[in-house]
Structure formats: structure tokens, C-alpha cells
Amino acid sequence: MEGKISVYKICKIVVISLKLLTVGLLLMPPIVVATSSFNPTAFAPFPPRGLSLRWFETFFGDSGLISGIRNSIFFAVLSTALSLAIGILASFAIARYNFKGKNLLDALILSPIVLPEVAFGNALLVYFYYLKYYNHTIILLLGQTIIALPYVFRVILPSFYGISRSFEEAAMTLGANEIQTFLRITLPLIKPGLIAGIVLGFATAFNNFSVSVFLVVTSTQTLPVHLMGRMRIFLDPTIAAASTFVCLTMVSALIITEKLVGIDKLITGIRWR
């Protein structure tokens, strides 16, 4: 009996330490990045040797990083808006109508997840080279829109299935036309899905490196591409300061989502299978 209890205890300890290790690994990047960005010396941020805003000063004075942030926000906002518009229309059609090729369309919209991002970046580069089309703003915008689209689609489609049609029917009976019904009734009802879609789409586009790196030129360089370019040279705490900025953006997006609709909404978009 005693032997059994000790085996049980050992198992319990192993499981708990695995859990702690995993949670620690999940939390590690933001913690490490934040500590080293507030550390006065360039090397060995552990244990921290004091508190300094030195690296944030160099960060805000760095034209490359600042233009990277500006570009990242510009492209992420535009591509989120685009993929949201496209995604809303397509998922409304899929949720409300029966038509030929519906399953094919569903597969088509999700297919950018299947193609490895590097291969997609390579494909777009080769394609636009072949077309001799060199508007780099449009090219990057298209690339980011397409990779954000599946995630946006996956959170919006279930929210169309989740609302009762009787609300829309009531509005129509009371004399609203189709467009009024859609704008005044349907869209407000799927608001939780929309917010989750915005957060996921924005995060996907903002963080993207694998596709963007094939498509950017100096003037459209986004923050991740700029950071990766500098990371290979030396350990620069200015990068830590910029990364802290990214973490803060993402954590505040998460908090806003939680306050507005609850973070569980995000999981349907993230979960793969």
C-alpha cells in the first residue's frame, strides 16, 4: 500500500513539474524580453542590475525601427480590414445559402493555411516577377491579406451559424430591406466573432515574417523583417525594447478581447484540427 502511494506521489510531482515547465516556457519570451529591455547593461539581463530606459530611448530614436512599426501597423490594419470584408461576405454566403461549389469555396479560403508560408512568399515573388508588377505596397498588402483571411474566416463563419435567423426575419417583416437587416441586425449579432477576427487577423499580419520577407523593399520593410535583419548581427537590447513594445501591443489586444467578448472566441480561429 505504501509503495503505491509513493508511486502516485512521484507521478503527481512529475506531472506538476511538467506543467510548471510548460507554463514557464510559454511565458518566457515576454518576460525575458521585458527584463532585458529595462536592463542598463547590454549583456546578461539576469539578474537585472537596475532599471533604465536607455534602450527605449535608442528605440524611439531609431528611424529604421520606427518606420518598421509604422509600416507594420499600416499593412496590418489595411490587410485586416480587407480580409475582414472579404471574410464576412464569403462566410455569410456559406452560412446562409446552398449553392454549387460551396465546399470547394470553403476549402479554397482555408487553403492558405496548408501552403507553407515560405512557399507562399516564394510563389508570390516568382508570380509578380513574371508579371513584371512592382508596386510593392500592393504586393505586401495582398500577401498579408491572404494569410490573415483563413483565421478571420474561421472565427466569423461559426458566428453566422450561431445566430438565430428569426431576428433577421422579424426585421424584414417590420419592413427593413436586406441591406438594412444585414447592417442593423446581422452584423451587431456577430460582433463577438468580428472582434475575435480583427484581433487574430491583426496579430497574424503584424507578426508575419515568413511571407513578408520575400515581398518587402526598403520602403515597405515591416518591424519583424527589420528586427530579423538586425538580430543576426549582434545582441542589441534596442531589439528587446522593440520586442517589449510588440508584447505590450499583443497583451493589450488580448485584454481588450477578454473585456469585450471573452478570449474563448479566439480559440476556434487558432485551433488547427
Added chain:
Amino acid sequence: MSSISIKFLRRIGRLGFTPYILCAPAIIILVFFFLFPAVMLLSVSFFKYLPPGTAIGKMYEPTFTLENYMRFFKSAYLDGYLWPTIKVMVTSTIIALILSYPVAYSIARSPPRKRKILTAITIAALLVGPVVRVYSWLVILSRDGIINNFISLLGFNKIEFLGTDLGVIIGTTQFLLAFLIFSLSGSIQNINPSYEDAARSLGANEIYTFIKITLPLSLPGISSAVLLGLTLSATMFETPMVLGQGIVEMLANLVFTEISFLNFPFASVASVMLLAITLTISYGVNYLLQAKIKVR
């Protein structure tokens, strides 16, 4: 004015075109900027490569050749090109699976408050992009990093993590965790808890219940998590790029290297192979698993 357009819309609606009109933007953007580029990628992989200087302004000649594929398989065979990729894929998927299962189980079976905290941590880890994560690993693993500082304080020799398989595996494992946690927690949630309750009420302890009930029932979930881990780690790009330091080169990095040498055909071959590997893993293995279940 608007009533006229509504009437027009209704007329179109009666013809049954409405869903197609709604889907038109999605279809147009995906066909022109996703499917066509993919087809272009496949065709360029069969084109003849022109080294810089042979023809001005041309990188390839559109004549059919298997040269690029031959070169790929030859160097894959001779230099063991795919070895680092396979090693990193398998090792980090296995470690990530072991690490993420307990947290996934907690998310699936905990009271709402604890579940919410764990979910928030996992989503936050996902939203912090791969670039930030890879930088944090650089701070920890580099020669002047946290671990090596600690080691040299203790008086041991510094360990080289960067540019070794070990460093890339560590980074990749961390990258996979959040994805695997959500994949596993979903399948554990689908297991009816009354099976476990039944086992417990019949006198089985936690370990016995887990081994005999929960684990076998979550096997489909585990297999799909493994497939997910393999496909994600095969296509990893940022982690091997920084932590591999150009020494540990994975397939995704080969694509980028060849692009920077302006060898579009060979980069396309590497991309096509990358897609072939992920498709084989996610559909081929899935098919085999299902066939096995049917035989039983």
C-alpha cells in the same frame, strides 16, 4: 435611389446569383493571388536556371527540365540535406507533445477560473510572434546569454547552443507548445468525463484511470497533434534562421537562401518539396491511420 438598387439586387437574387456575388471578392483574390502563384511556383520549378550574367534581366528560361529536382535529390542524398530538418521535426514534436499534454489536460478538465488563466497564457504565447520569441532565445542561449553566464559563474565551460541542433530543437519545441496545447485540449474535452468517473467509482486511482481510460481515448487527438507538430516544425523559418546561424539549415531556409542567390527555379523546387512533405504528413499519414482503424 436606394430602393432601385434594392430592387435590382432582388432581381439578381431571384436568379440565384447572390452567393456567388458575395463570394466573388474571396474567389478573385484567392484565384489570382494564391492559386495562380502556386501554379507559377510549380512551373518555375521545372524551368531551366540561368546563372546571373548569362542573359540580362532573365533568371530562368521557360523550357522544361528535371535538372532542378535532380540537383535537389542528389544533394539531399549526398549531403544529407534533409537530416537536420527531420531530426528537428521529430525530436521537438515528441518533446512538445510530452510538455503540452498536462497543460492541455488541465485546460480541458479544470474549473472555469483556472482554465481561463491557462487559456490566456497560451493565447498570449501565440500572439507574441515568432520573431520576438526567437530573440528571447537569443538572449538566453547565446554565448553571452543567461545560461552560459550562469554556467561560467559555476566554473564550467560554455555550451554552444547557437548553430547546433540542440538550440534549434529548443526554439522549435517552444514554438510548437501553444499549438499542441489547443489541439490536445480540444480532443480531451471531447472525451466524456463520465467514463473517467465510472473508472474512479469502481476503485481505480488517478494514474490507473489515466492510463486505462483517458490516454487510450485521447489517442486520436494525440496522433493529430503529432501530425500538426511535424507539419509546423517542417515549415519553421525564423527559429532555424536565427538559432541555426546558417549552420543548421532546414528546408524552409534553403528556399530563402536560394532566393537570395536569385536561383528562382531551385528555390521553387525546395518550396514544392516543403509542400509535398507537409501534405504527405497531414493527408498521407491521416489516410494510413484511418485505414488501420477500418481494418480493426
